[in-house]
Amino acid sequence: MAKPTIKDIAAQSGVSIATVSRVLANKSGSYSEKTAAKILKIAKALGYRKNSAAVDLVxxxxxxxxxxxxxxxxxxxxxxxxxxxxxxxxxxxxxxxxxxxxxxxxxxxxxxxxxxxxxxxxxxxxxxxxxxxxxxxxxxxxxxxxxxxxxxxxxxxxxxSSDNRDLAYQATQYLIDQGHTRIGLVGIDEYHTGSQRRIGYQEAMTANHLASATVLPGDYSYEAGVRLLQAVKDQGLTAVLAASDMVAAGILTAAQQHKIRVPADLSIMSIDGTIICQITTPALTSVTQDFYQIGRQSVNKVMGQPALDFVPVKIVERASVVPPAD
Amino acid sequence: MAKPTIKDIAAQSGVSIATVSRVLANKSGSYSEKTAAKILKIAKALGYRKNSAAVDLVxxxxxxxxxxxxxxxxxxxxxxxxxxxxxxxxxxxxxxxxxxxxxxxxxxxxxxxxxxxxxxxxxxxxxxxxxxxxxxxxxxxxxxxxxxxxxxxxxxxxxxSSDNRDLAYQATQYLIDQGHTRIGLVGIDEYHTGSQRRIGYQEAMTANHLASATVLPGDYSYEAGVRLLQAVKDQGLTAVLAASDMVAAGILTAAQQHKIRVPADLSIMSIDGTIICQITTPALTSVTQDFYQIGRQSVNKVMGQPALDFVPVKIVERASVVPPAD
DNA sequence: CTGAAAGCGCTTACAG
DNA sequence: CTGAAAGCGCTTACAG
CATH class of the missing domain: 3.40.50.2300 (Response regulator)
Known part of the structure; x- marks a missing residue:
């Protein structure tokens, strides 16, 4: 009752293990249809399963x-x-x-x-x-x-990845186009992704002659969003660009608890654009990343095929951003 | 520059591959500290990494x-x-x-x-x-x-797993205790998990002499929740037990679009209790499953250790369930 | 404490 | 189209 091997198949079919191996590995042209059929049938009857360890080793x-x-x-x-x-x-x-x-x-x-x-x-x-x-x-x-x-x-x-610098630039510019000037970047980390986004955010602010950049660091989590709402409030921001959908959701929940109306008092724009954006009330306007495509391209890249470095993002308008109350 | 093997280590350290293997496999007691130290040092210098395929095979x-x-x-x-x-x-x-x-x-x-x-x-x-x-x-x-x-x-x-029958019974009973009588089970599948929950739901209804059971099948998704809101409305339900947090979120969003107030007009109780429950407005009252524990116990079970079949659930009250308006 | 040798289950030149 | 043989990189009785 031990796990069957090609040896068992060879014994039962009266051929060598080499032939069994060729058939099982589909080296077509190197065996006759007749032996193949016989071997395949026996393999099936035995419940044969190729041992990956052996294959990988050789x-x-x-x-x-x-x-x-x-x-x-x-x-x-x-x-x-x-x-x-x-x-x-x-x-x-x-x-x-x-x-x-x-x-x-x-x-x-x-x-x-x-x-x-x-x-x-x-x-x-x-x-x-x-x-x-x-x-x-x-x-x-x-x-x-x-x-x-x-x-x-x-x-x-x-x-x-997405071009995080461009992503943050676009999102910030979108908020500026809506009339916001007191805009914060919230929940962002201190590593690569975070710094790219800071740069893009900063550049958009500067390009629009907006001096007062406010960056509130965090770890992309819901809890970070909840925690940072106080600072958002203290800074008197009218709009935030949240580092992730979860951060955005956290800010939103906390805002509602503080009787801050979203978007009337505070506009929230989210980075990611997952289904979370549809679940909240109001639904979250986002810079949506194309994660599926990022996955595909990364396989191309690691397999040495032509691939994109940066996958385009797009802005999806929902209900969490409006012009400031002024 | 090929990947180093135990043969390379053996050659450089002047011992046999058997000894190298014993040291690398930590068969303590079967080698001297001195050879071990030498071998380990060389292995490190070479950037040696054990070949799992070979180990798994033997x-x-x-x-x-x-x-x-x-x-x-x-x-x-x-x-x-x-x-x-x-x-x-x-x-x-x-x-x-x-x-x-x-x-x-x-x-x-x-x-x-x-x-x-x-x-x-x-x-x-x-x-x-x-x-x-x-x-x-x-x-x-x-x-x-x-x-x-x-x-x-x-x-x-x-x-x-959770005891899905008991889970549904408890949740339904909770809604009944709040005064609801027109309660639906929404978004549930037709397979094992779904049928267990149907039974528990049905039993709770029957035990409380509530005849009109309403089961709206679905696939646990947000979209199913959105789609089923119309039926919830048509059936005149005052409370629903949603098959998952995502279904609950879908029902909630759709309800808000239809100007149905949650929980005033419709109470929603959710099954799962993930972070989704905190993100929505109002937050979702749930029967919360202990997924972490389910994971641990399943490892115990598959490794032949003593393990629970059913991991207890608990009801977490948030803001989406209130007594019916009557 | 150490080594020589067999073997895990495959694949693949090499011959025929 | 097929078989005998070597070998992938390890582990593990068996002897010493």
Missing amino acids: KKGADVIALIINATPTNFSTQIIDGIQQRASELGQGVIILYAGNRDHALQHQAIITALGRSVSGILLAAIEPDEEDLTLLKESQIPFCFVSLYLGTAAILAV | KKGADVIALIINATPTNFSTQIIDGIQQRASELGQGVIILYAGNRDHALQHQAIITALGRSVSGILLAAIEPDEEDLTLLKESQIPFCFVSLYLGTAAILAV
Whole structure:
């Protein structure tokens, strides 16, 4: 009752394991239809399943892309995964997902090591901020890797994301076009993505001769949004650009508790554009990222195919932004 | 520049590959500290990484649990994954996640085959409705498997979930205790989870001599909630038990568009209790499931450890349920 | 404490 | 079209 191997199939069908292997690996042209049929039938009857470990060992690598992902407080991951899975499957690659916890550096490092040990054909890191050690490990591995939804600021490291600088510029300009001048950027982190967005925000403010930039740092979470509402209020802002849909939702909830009307007293524009934007009342106007496409392009990139570095965003008007009360 | 192997380490350190293997596998007591130190140093210098395929092959199996998960329209997966990862790591198991798309049967089947081919130590299926073929495959595999957040109605198949019958009973009773009599169960599927909840709902209605049960089927999605609001209205319900937080959010949004006040005109109680409940206005009263614990227990179960079949739920009162206007 | 040797389940030149 | 044989990178009795 042990797991059947090609040896068992060979014995039952009276051919060598080499022939069984050829048939099972679909090396067409290298076997007769007749033997193939016999072998396939026996394999099926035995409930044969190819041992991936053996295949990977002899082939020196698996046709698998490893996706390392962490539980961000935001919720866009499904779309990214969909895009990755689809494109990978078109390229004949499987996908295994390794979970890196919630920005847990030990787990993150462990996940990279696991991927390396499996000799995957590529490593995708979604919403992962690597430390120096991670980067060294990755670079020394000879396995192609690509950051997803994160741009490290250098063309030397593969990455696919929205153009966060442009994204923040566009969103800020949109708020300015609505007549706002006291605009804050809220819930943003201190790393790469965050700094790109700060720059874009800053540039838009400056281009419009608006001096008073207000940046309130946070971690993209709902809780950050809730917590930062007080500062938004203290600063007398009339509009905020929230670092994520969850931050926007947090600001919104807190505002309602403080009897601040959205959008009448405070306009909220959100970055991401996931379904969260439709769930809140009012619905959130957003700069929507194309996560599905980001996923697809990152597979192209890590597999050495032509790919976009930046995937375009678009502004989706809903109900949370209006001109300031003045 | 090829990937270094134990052979390279053995050559450089002047010992046999057997000794290198023992040191690298931590077979303590079977080597001297001195050789160990030397070997470890060389391994590090070489950037040596153990080849998992080789290890899995000789050990006939990997210390890895495969988690097969689909992109449900709901969003509780992070908590389940957290629970699984933590418990697995305590038991010395890695976790690889295989994505089964959005209730995509082909992908789902493929994921099972992939897990089987990797000789994992256990398979966890989260929010997966198996078809006959899947079940046969799993049963014949000799690999333990356990359904997560789904009870198949038979003790013969391992599963960890909330007691969906009891959950629906409790929630319905809660609404009845608030004075509601025209209560609907909305957005529920036709499979196992759905039928358990129907039964609990029905039992609570009957136990309270409430005849007019209204069940509106759906797929747990936000869109289902939006779509079903019309029926809720037509049926003249004063309260609904929504099959998921997303369904509840959908009903809520649609209600607001129809000028139906929540909770004044319509009370909404939600099943799941994820962060979505805090984001909406009003916040959603819910029967909250303990997804983290469900994850942990499912690992225990699939690893043959003592484990709960059903993880307790609790009712969390927020702002979406009040007594009916009468 | 260490080494020589067999073996895990496949694939793939090489010959025929 | 098929088979014998070597080999992928490890682990593990068995001897010493």
